[in-house]
Amino acid sequence: MTSEDHAEPAAGELRAPAAGLTELPGTASALAGVRLVDLAWNALAGLPAWVGGLAALEELRLDGNRLRALPDLSGLQALRALHADGNLLTEVPPLPPGLETLSLYGNAVERLPGRLGDRLRHLSAGRNRLTELPAALWKLTGLRTLNVAENALTELPPAVGGLTALRMLDVGHNRLTSLPAELFDLPLTDYLYASDNLLTEVPAALGRLDRLAYLGLTDNRLRALPESLGRMAALTELRLYGNRLESLPESLGRLRALRELHLKGNRLTALPPSIADLGELRVLDLRDNLLRELPDLSRLARLGHLDLRDNRLRELPALPPALEKLDLRWNKLDGDPPALRDLAARGCVILR
Numbered sequence: 001m002t003s004e005d006h007a008e009p010a011a012g013e014l015r016a017p018a019a020g021l022t023e024l025p026g027t028a029s030a031l032a033g034v035r036l037v038d039l040a041w042n043a044l045a046g047l048p049a050w051v052g053g054l055a056a057l058e059e060l061r062l063d064g065n066r067l068r069a070l071p072d073l074s075g076l077q078a079l080r081a082l083h084a085d086g087n088l089l090t091e092v093p094p095l096p097p098g099l100e101t102l103s104l105y106g107n108a109v110e111r112l113p114g115r116l117g118d119r120l121r122h123l124s125a126g127r128n129r130l131t132e133l134p135a136a137l138w139k140l141t142g143l144r145t146l147n148v149a150e151n152a153l154t155e156l157p158p159a160v161g162g163l164t165a166l167r168m169l170d171v172g173h174n175r176l177t178s179l180p181a182e183l184f185d186l187p188l189t190d191y192l193y194a195s196d197n198l199l200t201e202v203p204a205a206l207g208r209l210d211r212l213a214y215l216g217l218t219d220n221r222l223r224a225l226p227e228s229l230g231r232m233a234a235l236t237e238l239r240l241y242g243n244r245l246e247s248l249p250e251s252l253g254r255l256r257a258l259r260e261l262h263l264k265g266n267r268l269t270a271l272p273p274s275i276a277d278l279g280e281l282r283v284l285d286l287r288d289n290l291l292r293e294l295p296d297l298s299r300l301a302r303l304g305h306l307d308l309r310d311n312r313l314r315e316l317p318a319l320p321p322a323l324e325k326l327d328l329r330w331n332k333l334d335g336d337p338p339a340l341r342d343l344a345a346r347g348c349v350i351l352r
Helices: 049-053 135-139 158-162 181-185 204-208 227-231 250-254 273-277 338-345
Strands: 013-015 036-038 059-061 081-083 101-103 122-124 145-147 168-170 191-193 214-216 237-239 260-262 283-285 305-307 325-327 349-351
Touching: 135 158, 158 181, 181 204, 204 227, 227 250, 250 273, 338 349
Parallel strands: 013 036, 036 059, 059 081, 081 101, 101 122, 122 145, 145 168, 168 191, 191 214, 214 237, 237 260, 260 283, 283 305, 305 325, 325 349
Antiparallel strands: none
């Protein structure tokens, strides 16, 4: 497909997503007034330098091409969003100061620019080859979302506390051995994802994230959690599977908004009785632990799914009345507990 197959851009837009393009259609003069260029999911291996002169351009979509480099875009004063996920980029060109969204997920970028415009609100640079982050990043007081997952980062500096507007942070699948206390002063609300790192502990400052809805710390090396966990009043989903937890803090029961608790693949031998206070809990996954007994769970009135596979249970306590699925495989229960007959009679799926 060539530029001859495309009509003049209408209403300030050029759209050719998934059209098999190998070169950019049009000319600099023909595209002078274009505000949106969408060339995602083609076969583009390069862009002409004149793209950097499209003065009216506000959004450039280049996802899913074969781009190894981009032209200098610093002169695009109107550009607000650059999407270049899933290319072959190894570096980022000079960027315009007004950029608000920069998405570079799934490239081969080794270093982010040393200068990032102070209007940046959303930065996605996951699945690249980053080993460190530039000092300029921590000065972006308007940044709201940051994804630097699936890189080779070994630390987050205390300067991360400078991201005073951050709502979402994804640092999963890196090589972090610790999280700085300053991180927990951020106004995170959507989620904090730090799974698949090398964390051995979480500081007591964790409890300061009292507006956070989702916390993912799976596949680390955690042996314990701080009592301050109970101060995370807004938490609705907590994922801790694949660690080395031997116990849980009693304060867990104060997470009254919690709906999902995932704890499979740890070393838990008991649960705190306060777990029965989690009145909003819908899903409780305790697979692959060392549990020999459970506390009374009958007050978990909303619990629908309880997974107890591969523990060391021989008997069961009182169970939640609304259970829809109970998985007990790979335990050695004594006899046929009456609680199971009652649940089965109400339609609960029970796997043994």
